[in-house]
Amino acid sequence: MFYIIGLGLCDEKDITVRGLEAVKSCSRIYLEAYTSILMVDKSRLEAFYEKPLILADRDMVETESDEILRGADKENVGLLVVGDPFGATTHADIILRARALKIPVRVIHNASIMNAVGACGLQLYNFGQTVSLVFFTDTWKPDSFYDKIKENADLDMHTLILLDIKVKEQNEENLARGRKIYEPPRYMSIPQAVSQLLEIESLRQSEILVPEKTLAIGLSRVGGDESQQKIVSGTLADLATQPAEVFGEPLHSLVIVGKKLHHLEVEYAQQYAVNATNWRNVARDVYGCALDD
Template sequence: MFYIIGLGLCDEKDITVRGLEAVKGCSRVYLEAYTSILMVHKERLEAFYGKDLILADRDMVETESDEILRDADKEDVALLVVGDPFGATTHTDIVLRARNANIPVRVVHNASIMNAVGACGLQLYNFGQTVSLVFFTDTWRPDSFYDRVKENADLGMHTLLLLDIKVKEQSEENLARGRKIYEPPRYMSIPQAVAQLVEVEAARGAGVLAPDATLAIAVSRVGGGGGQERIVSGTLAELLAQPPAAFGAPLHSLVLVGRRLHHLEVEYAETFAVDRASWRRVARDVYGCALD
């Protein structure tokens, strides 16, 4: 059996009972370590699970999946994934590879940012397409995400933006020279994300992301215990003006608030506002939300 098991969002104790039972019965357990990060070190997971974990980086998951699936038709093998197993297309691909090899597959679900983002006060059924925002470079500044954001905005829906992370990445020079030298991990901050949004809005000019008239909510370490979770709401301009420390430690996500905004959503997210009066004013005057 090939198990693909969600670990949740915080630490070693977020695994489900079903998931933990499966891990304990596996001959090999891989930890996928590049589409997201957990808030604890691998050693804590190993101590809690009672199993050694094999780190599976991008190369292994995407190009050496046969090694992960080796003998899974005769013994139990698991791939551990931060969040929920189907939070990344990579994991869908390895499930398909297992099925094509006639290996039985069992998926154990868990919490992910896709549902935990409800902690910011916005109702999950008012979210549209989720969009990824990648790091801009000097030569590559993709803006195709803007079209997806606009589609959501035209329907009045909220947009969850997943901010880029770079783990075990090579520089262009090292990649060209075939040198296995990796750059330090990088995690996109909220100010950097908002700056990129504002830049693309200035180029596109459709008014979808007007800095002073677009409400947004920044979230960090949602589901984290011990006070790690951080939520900050405001206009894009207000969020851009905050120091990076205001948003807590990575990983970060950003929600763009849609015009189909309920007054209960306004009141809940107001708790996290940089400026409550400004938050309510924009919700009322720009979004047309009826407030007492």
């Protein structure tokens, strides 16, 4: 059996009972280590699960899946995934490969940012398409995300933006020369994300990300305890002026608030606002939300 096991969002104890039972049954277990990260080291997982873990980077999962799947038709092999197994298309691909090899597959689900984003107070059924925002470079500034945000905005829906992480990445020179030298890990912060959004808005000028008129909510380490999880709400202009430490440690996500905004959403997210008065004023005057003042 090939198991793909969701680990949840925070630490070694977020695994489900079903997931832990599957881990205990596996003769070989891989830890996917590039689409997201947990808030604890691999050693904490190994101590709690009482099993050694094999780190699986992008190359292994995407190009060496045969090694991961080796023997899974005769014994239990597991792949641990931060969040939920279907949070990244990579995992759908390895499931298809396993089934093509006639290997039985079992998926064990867990919490992910896709549903835990509700911690900010916005209602999940008011979200549209989720988008990813990658690090810009001097020569590469992809802006296809903007079209999806606009499509959501046209439907008055919220947009969850997943911010880029760079783990075990090579720079252009080392990549071109085939040198296995990797850059230090990088995690996009909310201020950097807001800066990139506003840069593209200035080029597109569709007025869906007007700094003073667009409400947004930054989240970090969702699922952690009170000392870890941070939620900060405000206009894009508000968020752009906050020091980086306000937003907490990575991983960060950002929500662009859509016009389909209920007064309970406004009131719930207001507790995290940089400026509560401005938050309410924009919700009422720009978003047309009926509020009891």
